[in-house]
Amino acid sequence: MTVLVTGGAGYIGSHMVLALKDASRPVVVLDDLSCGFEWLVPEGVPFIKGDVGDEALVAGIIREHGITAILHFAGSIVVPDSVRDPLFYYRNNTVQSRGLIETAIANGIRNFIFSSTAAVYGEPERTPITEDMPHQPISPYGTSKLMTEWMLRDAAVAHPEFNYVALRYFNVAGADPQLRSGQSFPRATHLIKIASQAATGERPHMEVYGTDYPTADGTCIRDYIHVSDLAEAHLCALRYLEAGGKSTAANCGYGYGYSVLEIIDAVKRVSGTDFTVKLAPRRAGDPAVLVAGNERVRNEFGFVPRRADLDLIVGDALAWERQLQTVREKEAQLEAV
Template identity: 60%
Template sequence: MAILVTGGAGYIGSHMVWSLLDAGEDVVVVDRLSTGFRWAVAPAARFYLGDVGDETVLKQIFAENDIEAIIHFAGSVVVPDSVADPLDYYANNAGNTRVLLSAAIKAGIDKFIFSSTAAVYGTPDAPLPVTETAPLRPENPYGQSKLMSEIMLRDTARAHDFRYVALRYFNVAGADLLGRTGQSTVRSTHLMKVACEAALGKRRAVEVFGTDYATTDGTGVRDYIHVNDLVLAHLNSLEYLRRGGATLTANCGYGRGYSVLEVLRAVQKVADTKITIEYRPRRQGDAAFVVADAALARSVLGWTPRHDDLKTIVATTLDWERHLFQDDATDIDGLRRRLAASSF
């Protein structure tokens, strides 16, 4: 039987595909390549070009493959874009999840792992690790769309023979330890990637939004989790569901945070260079301190992170950025075209 990975050509999805294959799984990928890359998909996975909200594509996949479980990454993730175009986010995230769930139920697929987000919590009440029982009050359409999907999952599980694990990610960063894939999105807004691009001269500067938060250095504190540890949580979730585990929603983070300036200092140290920093006013909706309480994932899923180290996260990000811009590539689009031309 096979595992269907939606959005498997994207940042986290491509890592998931490699990890599943490493574990001996049969893997099917569907991705419309709006932000992902065909070359990022491991060659051993069967690839379908299409939208996860396209019922015809899903019918074809389910007819041609014996799908045991779905790991659902496909969706839009840029918060400012969700504010500018909320209807697109509701359609692509919540609407397409509904189509996928409906098709899964019709196909008799009873195991589902969902890529959710800490954005469902909004701004925490206090600077404490956030538990899964914290109030759910997302502050932007991105977070709202993910919460809508969680609600659909909950109601589907109540109505059908269907179990799921929803993993609420905190700040995902880093790249595959074997150098096979990484964050390749053009114009990414992820701090770690932006800082590494600046360290390698691909960005002029890094903007820091807000220096007057109630933190040690005045900048926001976030829980950064290495992408390989995140995909491990998905592997643990798959085995949990295979053992008959009940529906579960769990946080994924390390339980400790680093400020924006701490991250920038770490990047400068690992890269042995200076980064130009430009300070800006706070952005609306940015919390001072967001750190996960991931005790549930550890105790119920048996999740044991292996790369809880800021230096490792920075080093793997830098290595991947060097790979992207190797051979004197003048721009990422040109490199992407060359990689695509040489791919399977």
């Protein structure tokens, strides 16, 4: 019953590895380290550096470690980057996933969980967003993920023994409460990460992209889910599949949202720091409001959020950022000796 986690040295993937390990599930990590860090992989967990599209490599991992399920987190996630370089996103997210899915099916994998996104909905016609609403992505990122969902859907029809869950994330934030992992990529675009860097002095300021959206304060509204809760949702989805559940997609969020300015106020309040905020034009591909309808993940998978509190999410993110800062300072001191 060993689980392969692709992208397991990245932000969300590393929290998934911790959740599996805490649940006493054998786990193996495959990551190319383009955005991840090997030191985020817990001691004792086998790590393979490589590409999810390398079919011979993945087939060998499945056979060697007795893999029975794959949780697929590897991919690129920056919406504006996808607008600037769409073909890279279609290769890295869609083409690579196609190879992974084919290898999984060819090697007898029955359960597959895919890291998808709320970006598949584009500009939703109403909120909260439910899974049956139209899928009209407005960025290549969202389209690249939706195309992978389509491949999974069609593959599951052609191969009835193969089942999947596509979990559509809203905004992921926070860090492991035990500070074993957190968002560590220095150029991350996550709002709470950026605000935490501004609060701890890692950034001289932060920017707000767009103040003319049709919302109460003119800034985008997003549904923020704690990364540890998101990992728990994946565990629930895995148990669902292993109990014979049928292929489906489900939203992962709390069902309510906060504006960009509300998030900044929360980070300032929790950190006790009044950092500089600059206003900037809108970014391409950003919908005004994304809030999850989460009845499916709760009712069908039995998911119960445990850290659904904004100050808790911000506090965990800040604690991780301060830990990273301390590590960097110690490394700088050692280099100066």
